[in-house]
Amino acid sequence: MTHFLVLLLALLIGVVAGLRALTPPAVVAWAAALHWINLDGTWAQWLAHPITVTVLTILAVVELITDQLPKTxxxxxxxxxxxxxxxGAFAGAVIGTAWGYTFGGLGAGMIGAVLGTLGGYEARTRLVAATGGRDLPVALVEDVVAVVGGFAVAALTAVV
Structure with a gap:
């Protein structure tokens, strides 16, 4: 995979972190467990362990639920x-590590997280205003975008 594509995928997983913070670690753990990315012999090989995948998945689901609470x-x-x-930096570094670009992935993931956090906030705020203040439907769509987007990024790591 080219350096550009690795950094683009790291940036995109960072954007997902801006939408839902715990989705990217769960996604990269699933990617490692499913052998979409090869982390064998790297600092991040522990992500492929079934216990890690399970814990990170549970945490991501809890975040999806708690995000709907009014006091979040x-x-x-x-x-x-x-x-x-x-x-975002962590998940980007994991993606980068699979192709030898750990620090580039870290930086791209962090930049993506800034973009996702600020852009996600603006998009959600504007969509809620456009729907007459109804936050729940917008939040649920954002959940789907984060989860599907995260897994799309992970799946692309296996394809490209």
Missing amino acids: PSRKTPVQFLARLIV
Whole structure:
């Protein structure tokens, strides 16, 4: 895979982190477990372990549920934003590691997380306003975009 494609996929998994922070770690763990990416002998090989995949999947599902709660803080609060940057960088680094571009993937994932956090916030805010303040349908669509988008990125790592 070319350096450009690896960085593009790392950027895109970072965008997913901006939408849902715990989806990218679960997705890259599934990608490793399904052998879509090869992490054998790398710092990230532990992601393919069934216990890791299970724990990260449960955490991602819990996040999808808690995001619907009215007291969930904005993704733009410092703690939430920082968590998305870290997770985006981590997931990007994992994707980059599979092709020897760990640090490039880390940077691309972090940039993607900024784009996903700010862009996702703006999109959701505008869509909620356009639907008369109905947040739940918009939040559910965002969940689907994050999960399907995350798995699409992971699947592309196996194809390209």
